Amino acid sequence: MSLVTCKFGGTSLADAENIRRVEKIIHAGANRRFIVPSAPGKRAPDDRKITDLLYAWHGIAVQGLDPSEPRELIADRFEGLARDLGVRFDTTAHFAAIDASLAKALETAPDGTRPTADFLASRGEFLNGCILAELLGATFVDPAECIRFTVGGDLDPVTYELFSKRLQGNGRFVIPGFYGAYEDGRIKTFSRGGSDITGAIVARASGSVLYENWTDVSGFRMTDPRIVPEAKRMDEVTYQELRELSYMGATVLHDEAIYPVRSDGIPIQIRNTMDPEDPGTRIVPSRTSTHPVCGIAGRKGFTMINVQKTFMNHERGFGRRILSVLEEHGMGWEHMPTGIDTISLILRDEELGPLGGKIVEDIERHCCPDSVSLQSGIAMIATVGQGMHHHIGVAARLFTAIANAGINLRVIDQGSSEMNIIIGVEDKDLHAAVRSIYDAFAEWE
16 A cells, blocks of 8 residues: 555644544545644734743743643634534543643743744644544554754754554554654754654655645645735645745745655645645656746845955955954854955844844954945745756846836845746845746746
């Protein structure tokens, strides 16, 4: 049998009605053997996500205050799910165990420190997994026993061996998403949206031929439908194309979810729980490209540090000294377009924080440039497609579209793969720029 791993997002598991829909999807395919659930999401726009409530619980508890309100909201939510689904779920026992683990963590934390939120944050997936396993009559596998992190916080490759042993046998297996553990048993979570990563790990470890990622949209659009409501769906996209788009803001799938399946060439199918007949978007190792552009993605929140020095190109180690300033501040960089006498460093605002002025001072001290300036309010846009290098005139069409929209370009950068063209514009021009690029390429003939 060709095995399939299915991950279901928070919206797909928000209430009993949706979980029943998920149950039907799972039973519709006997090969859907490995099920990875997220924590319950919002039931309505004004609802609270379980994970957000768990973080609130932790924040209140570490301050020595009474966290009964978020705790009771969470307990009531899971008790209601179990009741509506007609499954056994001992709310009192589960939450007593959580209380005991949290109390122990608070008692044993070194002086002046607070325990991380990872354990509490992971309980949404854990408890939802318990309920789903009971509903499906499936074997529950706690990822804390299989997903291993190194001391530095990276995924330990032993994870695949541990999972492979646990996922043997007949029937279905439910493996909660979002978390694993260090060797000493301490829980560690992935970043938000990390259940996608768990699903990819399970797909590889179980020998699945397909990783179905079920969410609340029918795959990826060519660009953000909030900017271009009529944006076309992408039927197929490669791992690398999606990596480029995800990095720049396409958020249907966690960008790190590609890596576990990439080495084994396992395709990912993005499906819509509310429309299970729609094939969605298939993410594949390679594809045949007839169109130069598969997608356009953009995001705000970048700052550019512009460095100028005459004869920079003759000065050995100049670039190294600039980058060493970022390294000293524990910072990476996103893009680095250059000229004969100029270098521009583009950084994410969330990483730069308030350190812009200090970094400028350090560059001046270490590199003695003619000038250094800091420019914030930059939005970066990636136009992506592996067919770009087969088509003449892609850049011309893109820049003409931007010019016709009356938008000033602040950055132009193209990777050596010739799979993307990245431009920078002012924040205020992001939507207009994305719209103009989409219109230029959507009907390419």
